Amino acid sequence: MQAVLLIDFGSTYTKVTIVDLDTEEIVGTARAGTSIETNIMDGLKVALAQIPEPAGGWNFVRKLACSSAAGGLKMIASGLVKELTAEAARRAALGAGARVLQVFSYELTLQDLDKITVSKPDILLIAGGTDGGNKEILLKNAEMLCALPTSLPIVIAGNKAVSAQAADILRKHHDPVVVADNVMPELGVLAVESARLAIRDVFLTHIIKSKGLDKAEEFLERIMMPTPAAVLSAAELLAQGHGSERGMGELMIVDVGGATTDVHSIAKGDPSKPSVMLKGLPEPYAKRTVEGDLGMRYSSEALVEASGRRLFDYLGWTDEQVACQLGLCKENPWRIPQTEEEAKFDRAMGRMAVSLAVERHVGTVEVVYTPFGATYVQHGKDLTPLPVVIGTGGVLLHHPDALEILKGAVFNPEEPTLLKPQKASYYLDKEYILAAMGLLREVAPQVALRMMKKYVVKL
Known part of the structure; x- marks a missing residue:
C-alpha cells in the first residue's frame, strides 16, 4: 500500500483522509475537534486514532495538509477605483483562498487605518x-500604511512603474513585502x-x-495552502482533466458550511445568447465567492434574515416555529437533526443558503434602452448552460434530501x-474529499482526478 495522509485543519474540525495510491481508494476518513488553542497536533492525533492501523502501523509516502484554522487566511485589499483595481484585488484575494474582511478604494484615510488595525488581517x-x-x-x-502600529505581511500588485518604489517605502515598517504582477495591467484586463x-x-x-500551525x-511535509484554495484547485482539475484523463467540463461547486457558503465556478460564463452584450470587469475562469451571512449554524440568524419571507413560505411555518429552531442552532452548532421537524428546518435552511449564494455568484442581465431600441446587457457570468453542479458540506452530506437542497441552485423563471444553471445535473461529494483531492493534485x-470521478456521485 502507498498510503497518503491528507489533512484539512478546519476552524471547527480537523478532517483526515487516507488514500491508497495503488488502488486509488479511500482507506479511511475521520474528524476531531481542531485544537488550535493548545497544540494543533492533539486534534490530528484523535482523528488518526479513529482509523484502524494496518499491521506494522502507517507508513505514509506523503503527508500533506491545508488549513482554515485560526480564522483561516484573513485579508484586506485596496485599489484605486472601487469597480476596477480594488475589485481586481478582491478577486485575487478570494482566488487565493482568503476571507476578505474589507476592500478600500482611492487614498487610504486615518479611519481606514483604524479599521485595518481593529480587523487584524x-x-x-x-x-x-x-x-x-x-x-x-x-x-x-504605501506611505500611509507605514503609520500602522504593527508590522504586517503585504503583497503589492499595482502599477509596475512604481511597485518597487512602494515596496521600498513599506519595508521600512512592514515585513515581508512581496511584489507581484499588476492585477489589472490594462483597463478592463484581469491578471x-x-x-x-x-x-x-x-x-x-x-x-x-504566526497561527501556531508550524x-x-x-x-x-508542509501545509500546502488555505482550505478554500485546495477546493478551488480540485474544482479546476475535475473540470479540465489532466493529460489523457478527461474532466467533467464546466462546473459549479456549492459548499454549505456552518458559518459560510462558498461557491466555486469553473466556467467562462460568456453570454449564451448572441443578442447580449457583456459589460464590466472580466470574470475569472475559476471564480470563488464566499458568503459570510449564509451559514447553517454560526450565521443561521443572518441566513434567515437574508432569505426574507422565502424561508417561511417554503416551510409554511410561523415566526415562533422558526425562532425555536434558531435557538437550537445557537445552543449546539454541532447538532445533527434528531426529529422530522429539525430535518425539515435544515433542508429549508440549506436550500436558502444554496439559492442565495448562487444568486450572488452568478451574473445578471438587464434591458437597456438606446435610441436604436432595447438591448440586453450582461454583468458577471452567464451560468445558465452550466452542465454540472456539485454539492459538498455538512448539511448536504448528512441530509437525506440533498438533491432538494442542492436544487436551490437552479434557474428560477420568476427571476429571469x-x-x-437551467438544466444542470446534480452531484454530491459524498465522502467530503474535495479539499483532500486539491492537496493530492499537487503530487498525483x-x-x-480519477478518485473524484469515482467518489463524486450523481444524485
Missing part, C-alpha cells in the same frame, strides 16, 4: 493604477494569478507560523435576470 494586498497609469495612489497608500501565487507563498512562509509541520493529479 493576516495579509494586506494593495493595488492601484494600470501599468503606465496612475502612480500616485500606490505610493501615497490575478501572480498575486494569488504571492499570497500563497506568504501564507506558507509566514502565516502558518507545530504540525514537524510531522507533515439571474443567470443560474491523475489519481486525484
Whole structure:
C-alpha cells in the first residue's frame, strides 16, 4: 500500500483522509475537534486514532495538509477605483483562498487605518493604477500604511512603474513585502494569478507560523495552502482533466458550511445568447465567492434574515416555529437533526443558503434602452448552460434530501435576470474529499482526478 495522509485543519474540525495510491481508494476518513488553542497536533492525533492501523502501523509516502484554522487566511485589499483595481484585488484575494474582511478604494484615510488595525488581517494586498497609469495612489497608500502600529505581511500588485518604489517605502515598517504582477495591467484586463501565487507563498512562509500551525509541520511535509484554495484547485482539475484523463467540463461547486457558503465556478460564463452584450470587469475562469451571512449554524440568524419571507413560505411555518429552531442552532452548532421537524428546518435552511449564494455568484442581465431600441446587457457570468453542479458540506452530506437542497441552485423563471444553471445535473461529494483531492493534485493529479470521478456521485 502507498498510503497518503491528507489533512484539512478546519476552524471547527480537523478532517483526515487516507488514500491508497495503488488502488486509488479511500482507506479511511475521520474528524476531531481542531485544537488550535493548545497544540494543533492533539486534534490530528484523535482523528488518526479513529482509523484502524494496518499491521506494522502507517507508513505514509506523503503527508500533506491545508488549513482554515485560526480564522483561516484573513485579508484586506485596496485599489484605486472601487469597480476596477480594488475589485481586481478582491478577486485575487478570494482566488487565493482568503476571507476578505474589507476592500478600500482611492487614498487610504486615518479611519481606514483604524479599521485595518481593529480587523487584524493576516495579509494586506494593495493595488492601484494600470501599468503606465496612475502612480500616485500606490505610493501615497504605501506611505500611509507605514503609520500602522504593527508590522504586517503585504503583497503589492499595482502599477509596475512604481511597485518597487512602494515596496521600498513599506519595508521600512512592514515585513515581508512581496511584489507581484499588476492585477489589472490594462483597463478592463484581469491578471490575478501572480498575486494569488504571492499570497500563497506568504501564507506558507509566514502565516502558518504566526497561527501556531508550524507545530504540525514537524510531522507533515508542509501545509500546502488555505482550505478554500485546495477546493478551488480540485474544482479546476475535475473540470479540465489532466493529460489523457478527461474532466467533467464546466462546473459549479456549492459548499454549505456552518458559518459560510462558498461557491466555486469553473466556467467562462460568456453570454449564451448572441443578442447580449457583456459589460464590466472580466470574470475569472475559476471564480470563488464566499458568503459570510449564509451559514447553517454560526450565521443561521443572518441566513434567515437574508432569505426574507422565502424561508417561511417554503416551510409554511410561523415566526415562533422558526425562532425555536434558531435557538437550537445557537445552543449546539454541532447538532445533527434528531426529529422530522429539525430535518425539515435544515433542508429549508440549506436550500436558502444554496439559492442565495448562487444568486450572488452568478451574473445578471438587464434591458437597456438606446435610441436604436432595447438591448440586453450582461454583468458577471452567464451560468445558465452550466452542465454540472456539485454539492459538498455538512448539511448536504448528512441530509437525506440533498438533491432538494442542492436544487436551490437552479434557474428560477420568476427571476429571469439571474443567470443560474437551467438544466444542470446534480452531484454530491459524498465522502467530503474535495479539499483532500486539491492537496493530492499537487503530487498525483491523475489519481486525484480519477478518485473524484469515482467518489463524486450523481444524485
